[in-house]
Amino acid sequence: MLLEAQNVAKAFGSFWAVAGADLAVEEGEIIGLIGPNGAGKSTFFNCLAGDMPPTSGRILFGGTDLTRAPPEAHARAGIGRTFQVPATFEDMSVIDNVMVGAFLRHPHRNDARALARRIVEMTGLRADQPARSLGTPGRKRLEIARVLASEPRLLLLDESLAGLTPSELQEAIALVRRIHESGVTIVIVEHIMEVIMTLTRRVLVFNQGRVISSGTPEQVVRDEAVIEAYLGRGAQRHSRGSGNP
Amino acid sequence: MKNLPSARLNVCLLAAALLLFPIAFDDPFYLDVGVAVLLAAISASAWNIVGGYAGQVSVGHSMFFGLGAYAPLLFYTLWGWPPLAGIPAGIALSVALAIVVGLPTFRLSGHYFSMATIAVAELIRIFFGTWTLVGGAIGLQGPAVARGWWDLTFRGDMPYYYIFLAVLGLLLFVTYEVERRRFGFYLRAIKASERAARSLGVPVRLTKLKALVLSATFTSAAGSLYAAKTGFIDPDSGFGILVSVQMVIVAALGGAGTLFGPLLGALILVPLQTAANTWFGGGGSGLTFILYGGIIVLIARFEPGGLFDLWRRLSPLIRKRVHAA
Numbered sequence: 083m084l085l086e087a088q089n090v091a092k093a094f095g096s097f098w099a100v101a102g103a104d105l106a107v108e109e110g111e112i113i114g115l116i117g118p119n120g121a122g123k124s125t126f127f128n129c130l131a132g133d134m135p136p137t138s139g140r141i142l143f144g145g146t147d148l149t150r151a152p153p154e155a156h157a158r159a160g161i162g163r164t165f166q167v168p169a170t171f172e173d174m175s176v177i178d179n180v181m182v183g184a185f186l187r188h189p190h191r192n193d194a195r196a197l198a199r200r201i202v203e204m205t206g207l208r209a210d211q212p213a214r215s216l217g218t219p220g221r222k223r224l225e226i227a228r229v230l231a232s233e234p235r236l237l238l239l240d241e242s243l244a245g246l247t248p249s250e251l252q253e254a255i256a257l258v259r260r261i262h263e264s265g266v267t268i269v270i271v272e273h274i275m276e277v278i279m280t281l282t283r284r285v286l287v288f289n290q291g292r293v294i295s296s297g298t299p300e301q302v303v304r305d306e307a308v309i310e311a312y313l314g315r316g317a318q319r320h321s322r323g324s325g326n327p
Numbered sequence: 328m329k330n331l332p333s334a335r336l337n338v339c340l341l342a343a344a345l346l347l348f349p350i351a352f353d354d355p356f357y358l359d360v361g362v363a364v365l366l367a368a369i370s371a372s373a374w375n376i377v378g379g380y381a382g383q384v385s386v387g388h389s390m391f392f393g394l395g396a397y398a399p400l401l402f403y404t405l406w407g408w409p410p411l412a413g414i415p416a417g418i419a420l421s422v423a424l425a426i427v428v429g430l431p432t433f434r435l436s437g438h439y440f441s442m443a444t445i446a447v448a449e450l451i452r453i454f455f456g457t458w459t460l461v462g463g464a465i466g467l468q469g470p471a472v473a474r475g476w477w478d479l480t481f482r483g484d485m486p487y488y489y490i491f492l493a494v495l496g497l498l499l500f501v502t503y504e505v506e507r508r509r510f511g512f513y514l515r516a517i518k519a520s521e522r523a524a525r526s527l528g529v530p531v532r533l534t535k536l537k538a539l540v541l542s543a544t545f546t547s548a549a550g551s552l553y554a555a556k557t558g559f560i561d562p563d564s565g566f567g568i569l570v571s572v573q574m575v576i577v578a579a580l581g582g583a584g585t586l587f588g589p590l591l592g593a594l595i596l597v598p599l600q601t602a603a604n605t606w607f608g609g610g611g612s613g614l615t616f617i618l619y620g621g622i623i624v625l626i627a628r629f630e631p632g633g634l635f636d637l638w639r640r641l642s643p644l645i646r647k648r649v650h651a652a
Contacts, residue, residue: 131526157528169523171516173584182516185509186528194509232527 083142084109084267085130085161085236090139091291092125099125101291102139105269107236112258112268114278114299117288118312123271124166126288127240130269131163132156143236157186162234166241166271168221170213177202177209179224183231194231201227205257219250223257230261237261239270243277255280275303287311341587342496349488358484364597365491366553370570371577371589372498373545377538378575379583380511382518383433386571387444390428390451391421391543393565395550397455399479400467400560409478410469414551421547422540429539433532436521445568452566466561469554479555487556494552495590498545502586505541514538518584546574569615576619579626582635591634596622 085107092100100122107113115123129136132153141149143159151159171179177198184194184201202209205227207220216224222242229237243254251274258281262268272278278285278299285302287295289311295302302308348361374388398420399413432443456464473480481487505511513534516524521531554560564570577596582588603618630637 133522133526153522153525154528154530157526163526165523165526169520169526171519171523173519174515178512178515182512182524182529183527185512189509191508228527 083107084144085269086140086142087126087130088140088142090126090129090136090141092122092129092134093137098291100129100136103288103291103293105130105286105293107267107269109235109267110265111284112262112270112282114282114285115269115271115288116273116275116278116285116302117294121288121311122291123288124240127163127238127269127271131161131238133163157232157234160233160235161238162229162232162236163238164222164225164229164240164242166244168218168225170216170221170224172214174213175209176207176211176213176216176224176227179213180227180231183228186232198231201231204260205230206253218245219247219254222246223254226257226261230266234266236267236269239268239272241271241273243272243274251276275299341590345492349485355484358488360598360601362484362487362491362556363601364593365488365495366549366556367573367577367597368590368593369491369495369498369552370546370549370574371581371593372495372502373542373549374574375542375578375583375585375589376502376505376514376545377535377542379578379585379588380505380514380518381535381538382584383535383538384441384575385444385539385542386441386568386575387428387446387448388542388546388574389566389568389570390424390444390448391546392550392553392570392574393448393451393455393560393562394420394424395547396554396560396565397461397467397550398547399551400469400554401461403469404462404467410551410555411479414548417547417551418544421543425539425543426536429536430532433535433539445571448566448568448571452562455566456562462561464562466559466564469558471558480558487552491552494545494548499586499590501541501545506586510534510537515584569619572619576622579633580622582633585633585635588633588635595634 083106085105087103087105089102089104090100091098091102103122103126115127117123125134128134130141132148132151132155135150139149140147143161146159148156148159171182177195180198180202181194184197188194188197199209205223207223207227213224222245226239226242239258243251246254255277258268258270270277270281282299285296285299286293287302287305287308294307294311295305349358352358352361370388370392374385377383378385395414395417398417399410402408402413402416403410428444428447432440435443455461461467470478470480505514513524513529516527516529517531517534525531550565577592578589579592580596581590581592600615600618603614626633
């Protein structure tokens, strides 16, 4: 097992954003996390990345306990993550942004630059472009390129494909697939069902801090609990046409 | 700096101008201004490593400057040692202080970090003002007449000029190397977003601490040079807030986080300050404050990137116009 999150919970004051969630990821999987806004996906995700320590529960990565380790330790161990709102290093060029990631495992400038250059090419960015001049799609792409350069074993993508046009989305899906084929395990938080349906084999659905359903994407979208979480109580009856107003 | 031939040429021209300046303007007044420019450039470039590149705006760097200034004169006063021997001692004390101050204050961010550094510097200033061993409010004096070159006491300003220039050259070379290496990339990443930097495995607090230690080393050296040149130090000229503020202003005016920004800032600000003192009758440190205040307002409002940034944006336009003509 590559990643094991056992009964992870996170409270803000008296509010439990995540109320006990389990996740086990095998090497080589792509797993989707979905759920309505405020379901606790991002908080759970931040716990996995070490951005905030969980209130209770354990997080094991490759057998090592990372529950209370800081984010930089997660990165060193091989967990990479992107941010929902891209945290671009504005004053640096695209390649310099990517080099920051590359330096994690390649302390020498020339090695880091060579790796960064390969990744910039693979992600279809322009190396010398100032990062501040990138639009949202470019920034999301840069976010992925930067974390890839840190050579993670597990990649956590937080809505990295949101806000793209349909053609950009197709390219981005192809990019994620290429990354997966290169041997990186991926956990992806996404609202766009097209992404989840085409990329993932296994999906966890969050609602109100708990995992309410899991299985293949096809199973999950037919699950009554999931439909209810998204559309509210009674939606199922409506959609069957039995609920005559 | 990009490795453009024009950039390299500019650097060579600048170096030549600085080397030849004392020969071209062989006049005590101009030379004095030149030395002051270099000293301001050294201090601001040293501040720039942590304040500019890493974006941790310390307004208490006088704590290192003061220690560097006091150590040589204290060694001389206590045991008659040459001031040269006090320079490493000042650096060692400053490095120790940097670690002690950096560990807790780097937990703070933004204005809170700046305020904490002001507080520490002020505490040290007040403490030195009441400590009789270091001369209290009166301060310390260096050797009046040199016993040898190691006393770093010279009759003219020429030797100081070249010593200061050599130190500035070394500091800029170190900064250039920092800029190119992983360390420099990490500093800029921390400045842009600590959260993103940590997610990529950057050991943020250790990196900041290293930057502060390197910065403190050179700031302390600047203080030692100042003491050697002036032959006198008191709490205000060593630890005063104006010393810290000057570093920030000089760097910000030229361009914080750029290699030559602080030097550019010093080349503009110091002569301006000297001119203001001459026109309005010197001694008015109040005027200096007003000047600084005005510059802060102007930079913050119109050019937060400093003049270097302005030049970077304007130079392609100028070139285009020249080509068009």
